[in-house]
Amino acid sequence: MYFVKNLIHKFLNRQISIIYNKRFQKYLNTSKGVFWNSKLSQDLRLNIILDIVIKESKSNTVSLADVGCGYGRLLGIIKERDLIDKIEYYGFDINNKFISFCSKNNIFEKVSFEVGTCPSENVDFVVMSGTYNLTPINNKSFWEDYIIKNLTNNWKFVRKAMIFNCLVKDKREIDRTLYYTELSWIKKMCEENFCNPEVIRHNLLKEDITIILKK
Numbered sequence: 001m002y003f004v005k006n007l008i009h010k011f012l013n014r015q016i017s018i019i020y021n022k023r024f025q026k027y028l029n030t031s032k033g034v035f036w037n038s039k040l041s042q043d044l045r046l047n048i049i050l051d052i053v054i055k056e057s058k059s060n061t062v063s064l065a066d067v068g069c070g071y072g073r074l075l076g077i078i079k080e081r082d083l084i085d086k087i088e089y090y091g092f093d094i095n096n097k098f099i100s101f102c103s104k105n106n107i108f109e110k111v112s113f114e115v116g117t118c119p120s121e122n123v124d125f126v127v128m129s130g131t132y133n134l135t136p137i138n139n140k141s142f143w144e145d146y147i148i149k150n151l152t153n154n155w156k157f158v159r160k161a162m163i164f165n166c167l168v169k170d171k172r173e174i175d176r177t178l179y180y181t182e183l184s185w186i187k188k189m190c191e192e193n194f195c196n197p198e199v200i201r202h203n204l205l206k207e208d209i210t211i212i213l214k215k
Helices: 002-027 039-057 073-080 096-104 140-155 183-193
Strands: 062-067 087-093 112-115 123-128 158-169 173-175 178-182 198-202 205-214
Touching: 002 096, 002 140, 039 062, 039 073, 039 123, 039 158, 039 198, 039 205, 062 140, 073 087, 087 096, 096 112, 123 140, 140 158, 140 173, 140 178, 140 183, 158 183, 178 183, 183 205
Parallel strands: 062 087, 062 123, 087 112, 123 158, 158 178
Antiparallel strands: 158 205, 173 178, 198 205
């Protein structure tokens, strides 16, 4: 069974990469290039995550792994907010083109970007924004297993907290390639696999939740 699941996860990674390659080729390094509705909603989600990191870091310098980094917008916001001296950033994505773009971007010099689904060493924070929203399959069970597996792999490298956001509705479903979780289910899943989660909602993001899992 493990072998079959592993094959499915590899297949999903390949399909996700193909989908994002086509999108990035069309819209380049913009919010549309990574399937966000707008730059405003993309940046709001990332700023919510950053605010949590700053609060939890208690003014100390911390390391952060951005899993599903895309074209590096989170790092861009870190620089815009003048937090680059407080946050040691590492970017990870399964898409080679994203990693190549970030690695060659002059404004991201001296920052590490790697192909992967999780950090290669321990960090204070692992964050994921929209990483598990877009699904290439219409099988909810397979996709949720994929999410849990990836979160579990990342949890191993966390020293302080893992933070991720997801779309939410009254029932779990896949609607036009987007996966929506349900609040009680995602909370129970986190409790069973990680810890008691903190859930944050924002009045401008009606179908979003941000989840904080602390070590």
